[in-house]
Amino acid sequence: MKNGAAATHPPETEKRGRKASKETRRLQLIEATIDSLAKRGYSETTMADVADGAGLSRGIVNFHFESKEKLLVATLQHMAEEYAAHWKGALAKAGPEPSARLAALVAADFDRAICSRRKLAAWCAFWGEARSRPTYQALCGSRDEMYQETVVELCSALVEAGDYPLDPRQTALALDAMLEGLWLRLMMRGDDLTRDKAHAAASTMLTTLFPRHFPRTSS
Incomplete structure (x- = not known):
């Protein structure tokens, strides 16, 4: 009876293996979708393109x-x-100082893991559709709101500590808009902008806004 029961019910390790295989396959298809969005754009991406890109069947x-x-x-x-997860991880490693935390947030936006041309192109494809798709607005909006509030908190702490004549919320909005603009410029690559140059430009903005916390370095 015990042998029969064992034959009927697969071992737990086998169940975990099947689950891992399913999750791996989903991720494979998602990565292929990112590739297709970057290559073809939103409207031209098809299920067949994704299947071909992942090396899998349409079924x-x-x-x-x-x-x-x-x-x-x-x-x-x-x-x-x-x-x-990426920017929260950067914050976790930055320590308690607001200046270090804000610098870590800015640097995280230009990390290769997040800031690749294919991912930037995929983000732009979704941004272009978000206006007419409430689901996309909700997914992008929740991310933006959480991130923006974090930047507002850090700007508030720096404004208070340095007695800067700035409105924290407006300053945070300007920083976020600058970072999104640099992402767009990186995707276009029209002026040979690199991640390092974009990060340096963003860091210069921090120096301009909060000079006592981000001293200007000699080049």
């Missing part, structure tokens, strides 16, 4: 996501969660 894509819309929502959610 596998349909099994995991059922429709192009569900695949794209899953891709955007994955990117939003990845981005949030």
